[in-house]
Amino acid sequence: MRLRRSMMFIPGDSAGMLSNSYIYRPDSVMFDLEDAVSLAEKDTARLLVFNTLKANLYGGIETVVRINGVETPFWEDDLDMAVRGGVEVIRLPKTESVADVKEIENRIENIEKSCGRPIGDTKIMAAIESACGVVNAVSIASCTPRMIAIALAGFDYLVDMQTSRSSGSEPELFYARAAVLHAARAAKIDAFDVAYGNVNDEEGFLREVAIAKNLGFNGKSLIHPRQIELLHKAYAPTTGEVDHARKVIQAAKDAEEKNLGVVSLDGKMIDPPVIHEAQRVILLSDHS
Numbered sequence: 505m506r507l508r509r510s511m512m513f514i515p516g517d518s519a520g521m522l523s524n525s526y527i528y529r530p531d532s533v534m535f536d537l538e539d540a541v542s543l544a545e546k547d548t549a550r551l552l553v554f555n556t557l558k559a560n561l562y563g564g565i566e567t568v569v570r571i572n573g574v575e576t577p578f579w580e581d582d583l584d585m586a587v588r589g590g591v592e593v594i595r596l597p598k599t600e601s602v603a604d605v606k607e608i609e610n611r612i613e614n615i616e617k618s619c620g621r622p623i624g625d626t627k628i629m630a631a632i633e634s635a636c637g638v639v640n641a642v643s644i645a646s647c648t649p650r651m652i653a654i655a656l657a658g659f660d661y662l663v664d665m666q667t668s669r670s671s672g673s674e675p676e677l678f679y680a681r682a683a684v685l686h687a688a689r690a691a692k693i694d695a696f697d698v699a700y701g702n703v704n705d706e707e708g709f710l711r712e713v714a715i716a717k718n719l720g721f722n723g724k725s726l727i728h729p730r731q732i733e734l735l736h737k738a739y740a741p742t743t744g745e746v747d748h749a750r751k752v753i754q755a756a757k758d759a760e761e762k763n764l765g766v767v768s769l770d771g772k773m774i775d776p777p778v779i780h781e782a783q784r785v786i787l788l789s790d791h792s
């Protein structure tokens with residue numbers, strides 16, 4: 505079980521941000537070559553991100569590169585750099601179909617072969633940014649063992665839906681959130697909620713974090729370091745939840761030692777889903 509609560513975007517053309525953002529300790533960093541980088545800076549950004557990956561600055565933090573989409577002239581060079589640089593995960597933006605994923609998967613395999621990385625080592629995350637992506641989310645999420653997560657991208661999605669972000673319970677994102685989350689859970693992979701664009705609006709950000717957490721998202725895409733601690737705190741289990749989880753783990757251990765298939769704690773049955781949830785709570789608490 506890997507903890508993926510916070511995935512922070514870092515513009516790939518910002519040498520300053522690339523060189524020191526490990527200090528913020530997000531669970532994952534996403535070096536962006538797509539929409540945070542202007543057309544004029546695409547080549548510079550690719551080189552800067554390659555050097556950052558090679559410098560190995562982000563020990564313990566998952567590294568992700570968001571390449572440009574398969575409809576652009578940049579994605580092949582982006583992939584070549586990222587896979588050779590040793591990135592852990594490729595984020596494919598504006599994913600609409602399994603064909604998009606297969607196109608980058610084939611290319612990744614060729615690069616892995618040519619640079620000596622084990623086949624399958626480079627993982628993929630698909631960003632769902634359109635109605636078409638949402639309706640194909642189930643097949644996208646389950647089309648390759650390389651797929652470790654899918655992410656809903658609210659900005660582009662709402663443009664495609666011909667609407668905009670409201671405040672409050674955000675009905676305009678309800679269907680897409682539910683669809684992306686179900687696709688991820690059916691495929692047994694992680695799910696990321698949308699990025700929140702107003703970095704000064706703590707209250708609005710936390711309202712959105714609560715929606716994501718309660719729905720069951722593993723975490724959110726973030727655009728500013730200030731959002732990391734807020735998110736981690738909101739995802740942290742309470743002391744009561746941690747105490748209960750420890751009791752569940754202990755009860756499960758005792759049952760195993762006594763060769764009992766099922767056991768109860770305070771009158772409630774302890775079975776594999778309960779144990780799994782307890783392990784998730786402990787993991788969250790260990791990183792809070």
Ligand SMILES: CC(C)(COP(=O)(O)OP(=O)(O)OC[C@H]1O[C@@H](n2cnc3c(N)ncnc32)[C@H](O)[C@@H]1OP(=O)(O)O)[C@@H](O)C(=O)NCCC(=O)NCCSC(=O)C[C@@](O)(CC(=O)O)C(=O)O
Nearest residue numbers: 513514515521525539540631657658659660699725727728
């Ligand atoms: C918003 C702003 C300009 C504000 O900057 P400001 O400089 O005014 O902020 P300050 O508060 O002054 O910063 C204080 C200190 O933090 C440092 N710092 C700030 N941000 C940092 C960061 N991200 N990483 C590391 N360091 C950071 C800064 O360098 C300074 O460091 P220092 O000078 O040392 O004190 C900045 O945050 C920023 O650029 N964010 C990333 C924007 C981005 O990537 N957009 C593309 C991805 S979304 C998209 O594409 C939509 C999507 O595709 C999404 C999907 O797919 O999910 C969809 O469709 O929905």
Ligand SMILES: [Mg+2]
Nearest residue numbers: 633657659660
């Ligand atoms: Mg986008």
